[in-house]
Amino acid sequence: MTRIVDWGEIRYGLVLGRIQPLHLGHIEYLEAAKSRCDQLVIGVTNPSTSVLLHDAADPKRSLGENNPFSYFDRLQMVTASLIELGWQHNDFSIVPAPINTPDEMIPYLPHPNVTTVFITVYDDWGERKADLIRSLGYQVEILWRRTMADRVTSGTTVRNAIRTGAAWRHLVPGAVARYLHQSGWVVTLADEAKQAARPGSNHS
Numbered sequence: 001m002t003r004i005v006d007w008g009e010i011r012y013g014l015v016l017g018r019i020q021p022l023h024l025g026h027i028e029y030l031e032a033a034k035s036r037c038d039q040l041v042i043g044v045t046n047p048s049t050s051v052l053l054h055d056a057a058d059p060k061r062s063l064g065e066n067n068p069f070s071y072f073d074r075l076q077m078v079t080a081s082l083i084e085l086g087w088q089h090n091d092f093s094i095v096p097a098p099i100n101t102p103d104e105m106i107p108y109l110p111h112p113n114v115t116t117v118f119i120t121v122y123d124d125w126g127e128r129k130a131d132l133i134r135s136l137g138y139q140v141e142i143l144w145r146r147t148m149a150d151r152v153t154s155g156t157t158v159r160n161a162i163r164t165g166a167a168w169r170h171l172v173p174g175a176v177a178r179y180l181h182q183s184g185w186v187v188t189l190a191d192e193a194k195q196a197a198r199p200g201s202n203h204s
Contacts, residue, residue, distance in 0.1 A: 005039070005090055012110040013037030014117045014138070016097055016129060018155065020069055021180065022077045023172045025152035030082070032143050033118040034091065039102035041110060042078060043097025047071045066156065070188065071096060073179075080140050102132050112137040121145040162186055163193035 013033045017026060034040045049067045069077075075094050082092060095108040109115070110122045117138045122145075130140045153171045161168035162180070169177045180186050 002165055010038045010114065012039055012041055012115040014041045014043055014109060014115050014133075016043045016045055016099060016117070016119070016133070019074045019078060019174065020046075020155040021158060022066055022074065022081055022176050023153050023155060023158050025154065027085070027173060028152055029120050029143070029156075030092075031085075034087075036118065036141070037116065039090065040092045041115070042092055043099070043101040043105070043109065044071055044074050044078075044094060045097050047096035047098060056076045056083070064067065066159070068159070069185070073183070073185075077173075077179050080179065081173040084173065084175050099129060099132055102136055106136065109136075112139070115139070118143050122148050122151060159189065162189045165190065189194045 015029060015033045017029070019026060029040055030042065032041065046067050049070060078094055083089070096105075098104045098107060115138060117130075117133045117140045119126060119133070119140055120143050121127055121130070126145075130142065134140050157167050158171050159173070160166070162185075172180075
């Protein structure tokens with residue numbers, strides 16, 4: 001049964017991530033944040049893959065090769081995966097979150113007075129992200145600080161595995177694996193990697 005939302009009482013949680021693509025590390029993050037709020041707002045950073053801004057805290061995150069999936073692709077992967085996990089539609093919202101231009105995020109986010117932002121920190125970028133969102137007046141709760149070696153997995157690991165033909169399906173929710181196959185992304189990423197490796201290509 002659909003739960004009726006009391007808008008006067010609701011407390012929002014906000015999480016932020018590129019989600020390129022959604023993987024099991026993201027699921028751990030989302031479920032931890034969901035347990036601490038009434039409704040979780042999932043902010044997809046770098047929403048426009050045609051506008052990728054450099055940040056010295058994590059320069060590789062702005063490279064085109066590290067941002068292959070559109071905002072729509074990511075919305076589909078997140079929605080399908082969470083529903084398969086048993087989340088209800090009013091448990092979460094998905095919004096664009098251009099974190100590198102924080103002021104542009106404001107129209108997409110719930111008000112700071114009713115929102116806690118949940119951050120996980122693995123490197124300098126996690127700390128930088130927390131500072132950027134605090135600058136907008138949001139309360140930030142650090143869910144955990146871990147080393148990069150302690151990550152469940154990463155988008156880089158998943159993308160590289162797809163591109164090289166290594167095993168990757170065990171690193172993502174089932175809905176993501178099906179989406180990447182059925183939408184043609186598995187073939188596209190593998191073909192792009194082969195093209196880039198050919199002698200005379202711009203990437204060789």
